[in-house]
Amino acid sequence: MKTVHTAKQVAIFSCYKTGGGTPFDSFWYSREAGEEQGVLMETYYTGDLWKGLRAIAGAERVIFDGYSSIAWLKGWALISFALLRRVPVAVYWHETDWYFKNWPLNRKPTQYKPLPTFLKYRSHLMPIHWLVHNKRTVHFHVCDYGKRMMHGKFGYPDERIHMLKNLTGAYQQVLDLPLGAKTVPYRVVGLSKVDQRKRPDLFMQVAKYVVERKPEAEFHFIGRFTNPPHDQNTVEQQVKDMGLEGKLHFVGEQRPPFPLLESAQVFLHTAEDDPSPKVVMEALGLGKYIASFAVGGIPEIYPDADGLVPFGEVEQLGEKVLAGFDKMEKEQQTARREYFATHYTPEAFAKRFREAIDWWDDLNK
Incomplete structure (x- = not known):
């Protein structure tokens, strides 16, 4: 007998425009398979602030796809708005040591260099540090190594990190x-x-x-x-x-x-x-x-x-x-x-994504 899933709606944000599956590979290519699992995905561009704000205002859950979806364009404003509205927020990380070591977002506020050097890294990175490290944001990571790295090296709370292997659009x-x-x-x-x-x-x-x-x-x-x-x-x-x-x-x-x-x-x-x-x-x-x-x-x-x-x-x-x-x-x-x-097909990813959504919802009960 086919399993009937309760529908879960997710708004997904990226700094790249949709079309061709880049960089929404895992989400973009698994949308139909996701519907079979009861996951309804809509994708949004972080460069379109007003459309993004309207989407968040009516969203059940919001995912920011990768570090660039927060640090570039209007991502920082959109994640701020989502947290202020107390919408469940997750970040889907595709990055490991190289980016984490070289990305100012993972420094503590006391580690930021004074102006004007700091301006190279955008003036909104200090509030973003709080946004991604606060106790209400959850995190998905494409590999277990990254999950362990986020907790062990950078202090993200282990109980709020879940592994979600990706797929290839090809x-x-x-x-x-x-x-x-x-x-x-x-x-x-x-x-x-x-x-x-x-x-x-x-x-x-x-x-x-x-x-x-x-x-x-x-x-x-x-x-x-x-x-x-x-x-x-x-x-x-x-x-x-x-x-x-x-x-x-x-x-x-x-x-x-x-x-x-x-x-x-x-x-x-x-x-x-x-x-x-x-x-x-x-x-x-x-x-x-x-x-x-x-x-x-x-x-x-x-x-x-x-x-x-x-x-x-x-x-x-x-x-x-x-x-x-x-x-x-x-x-x-x-x-x-x-x-x-x-x-590494859409069907396999959709099952993993549904499990991740259920885990996320259990945290928020």
């Missing part, structure tokens, strides 16, 4: 691609922005280690270049200096990335910190062997992954890549895809 594209049909032997692919947090320098070092031991190997890094030293010219010069021309290719942003990603034998991720990267989920759904540093929430994405090593251990990670070339049997690829299909 779930259908991933599931529509045949497993292993276009795999190129000894090809390794990475996918992320070229910046300090994603550590392209370590990607290069792993590539050098592997190529020295398996000359047939080739590496491709998909992702847009950023500011120096992560601009295209600097990165390409570094590749030359390491003697990896013709073996390591930084190909820039590709949309969609799947033609190259599905050709990989191994997916390599060298980020210094990452809460729950969708690219790792997508590689899992494509049946790829995942070699990565065990940082943030990455170990939680696929508990059976054996390609994870401590951060910075380049040689260990290189050995995992070499081992991954021999771990592409059909049954292994199928197991990875099946895990993806049961955990």
